[in-house]
Amino acid sequence: MPTQLQSRAQPPTFGGGTGAHIALEGVSRTYSARNGAEVQALAEVSLRAGAGELLAVVGPSGCGKSTLLELLCRLQSPDRGSISCPPAVLMPQHDLLLPWLSALDNAALALRIAGAKRAQARARAEGLFVELGLAGFQHARPHELSGGMRQRVAFLRTLLSGKPVLCLDEPFGALDAITRAEMQEWLAGTLAGEPRTVVLVTHDVEEAILLADSVVVLSPRPGRVVAQLEVELARPRRRTDGDVIALRERALAILATGSQS
Amino acid sequence: MRRSALRTLPAIVLGAALLGAWEAYVDLSGVEADLLPAPHAVASALWSNGGLLWRNFAVTAEEVVLGLGLALLGGLALAVAIHLSPLLRRAAYPLAVGSQAVPIPVIGVLLVFWWGFGLFPKLVVIALICFFPVVVSTVDGLAAVDPEQPKLLRTLDASRWQSFRFAELPAALPAALSGARIALAVGVIGAFIAETTTPSTGAYPGLGREIITDVNFQTARAYAGTAMLVAFAIACFYALAIAERRLAPWSIRTRGETR
Known part of the structure; x- marks a missing residue:
């Protein structure tokens, strides 16, 4: 167990979110589906997030995004690889x-x-x-x-x-476009006042770029990390900013081709 | 108030129409009064035997209420145990189903041998007849919690007991109350079966026993007693429906909501 799930959990820190640090190294996870077939959800996923950062995970449906969150929340254990993550809490879809x-x-x-x-x-x-x-x-x-x-x-x-780490699973996926935009702004504002390390799973590339410090793009099943883009843009960001649009186009291109070139 | 009166109107109209048809049938067909008394004869039997019927009714009502309480306690406890233990589910569920096929007269004598002629063996019979719908609907209600819910609660560090107490138990309450309503409807006939299979030594043996005694020679009185049982079952059913609205208001408002 310790070799698979290296827990370097630090005591939760309130308010500052400092000390949180997430690292996944070569994490794979395979399920047995109900019909007995093996389904690989994640393959060799490695990624990092610094304390107080917002990491967005985007990818097509079924690429293992929810599995990733459940691994971070210790609801599942990886088959291979190591996960280091302070105590995390899930906000389900x-x-x-x-x-x-x-x-x-x-x-x-x-x-x-x-x-x-x-x-x-x-x-x-x-x-x-x-x-x-x-x-x-x-x-x-x-x-x-x-x-x-x-x-x-x-x-x-x-x-x-x-808990120092929040795992948000498509929190605004079911909302209409206007409410979603409102909620994105609200979340950005809330996290400015209550900083935490956040892993945000979304299928909305624009949402990822508006909110995140770093965006991980996953491939279709089994999910592999295709790219991790750093979003070094000043806040507050607007969806109409040229930099936001450029980065969004880049991420969409990576998603479409499945590679960084 | 006016609205609730309007809501009961269809039932009153239908009841009155059926009574009218019954009265007309007895009048026109010339069927003998010992075979089928007319509604007006039943009403007059009810009026002239009011005291006797009422005292017997009080005995039966007590049996139904206490027997149902026993069934609820036993049924809920069994449902929770079955929910928490897959082993017990596999072991006890078939037996619970089978218990519903046992003809009560087979065990009636045994119950009297164990507990005598008093109230208790009758409560056991009623509980035996009533507990089943409570168990089935509560088990289903407990299992119907969104499978994501326990995951969420685990990441909030909830123990198994807390997950049960905060999510599963309240989620199952509406289903358990529905089960109780079904149980109540069969509970009244359960009391009839209880009274006719386990004899009583009390001054008033209960409405079931009274009906059986009257059915051949005082047919109108037997029908009058039956009418009281029918009214009692209806009243209890709707009383429980009101209780459900009070205890689990969310179940009415969120019913049919799709995710």
Whole structure:
């Protein structure tokens, strides 16, 4: 186990996100499908992310992006290779808010799991809840919230786990274009105030370039790293900036041809 | 208030139409009153035997409520155990299904031998008849949680118990309550079976026993007793539906929601 999954987890640091550091070396993962066939999700994936960075992972559907996040969250172990990652928390594709809890209680779920009483957990969650633009929706049930609001609550639930690494699995994939653009801005703003190391899986190349410090492009199954692009552009970025457009075109070209040339 | 009255109107109209047809049939066909009493005869039997029927009804209602409570406790406990233990699922599920095929008179004498002529053996019979829908629907409800949900909870460091308490248990509550409603509908006939298979020594043996005694010579009174059982079953069913709305309001609002 230690040779496969080298855990160099540092104690979680709050607020600063410093000390987080992700490194994958030659990671492969193969599943047995239900019909007995072997499906290779990831092949020889190596990548790095520095503390406090946002790493975006883009690629066609079925390229093992979700598998990558589950490996980082220790929900799976790699067949080969090593993973070094501080404690990570998952924000799944669907918000998975619990319909019987209010928005505030959903956001505070991690605190309750950590042993806080309901009132305590609420009190501790309330500050960020309001800060993240959810004021007035404390007692709303998930079904009363719009898609964007639900994602905000789900993100806050992830944030309040206190873990240094956030794994976001296509968080805005199900939203309409206008809401998605709004949420991208919101996420950038939120991370500026609450820095964490973030691994963002998305199929939206533009989203990756707007938000990330570094973009990893994966090939179709089995997922291999085709390129890792550094995005050294000043923030805030706009989708209409020439540099953003140029980088987006480059990433799209890599995705289309499956190689960096 | 006006709206809820409007909602019950179709049931009242249909009930009244059926009663009218019944009355007309008895009138026109000349069928004997001992075979099929007319609704007005049943109503008058209900009126003139009100005290007797009511006291028997009270006995039966107590049996139904307590028996159903026993079935709910047992059914929920078994469902949770089956959900948590695949081994127990394989071992106990077939037996639970098989238990539903046991004709109660076969074990009625044994129950009386063990627990006498009192209330308890009747509760056991009712619980035996009622627990099954509770088990099946609760097990299905517990298993219907989104498979991504436990993953999320694990990355939030939830223990198995916390995952059960925060996600699976509340998710299964609406299904368990649906099971309870089905159980209640069969629980009333369960009480009838219980009373007719395990004798009682009380002053009032219950409505089931009363109906069996009356059915040949006091047919109108037997029908009057039956009408009380029918009304009781309907009332209990809707009482539970209201309880479901209170206890699990999300199940009504999110039902049919697609992801």
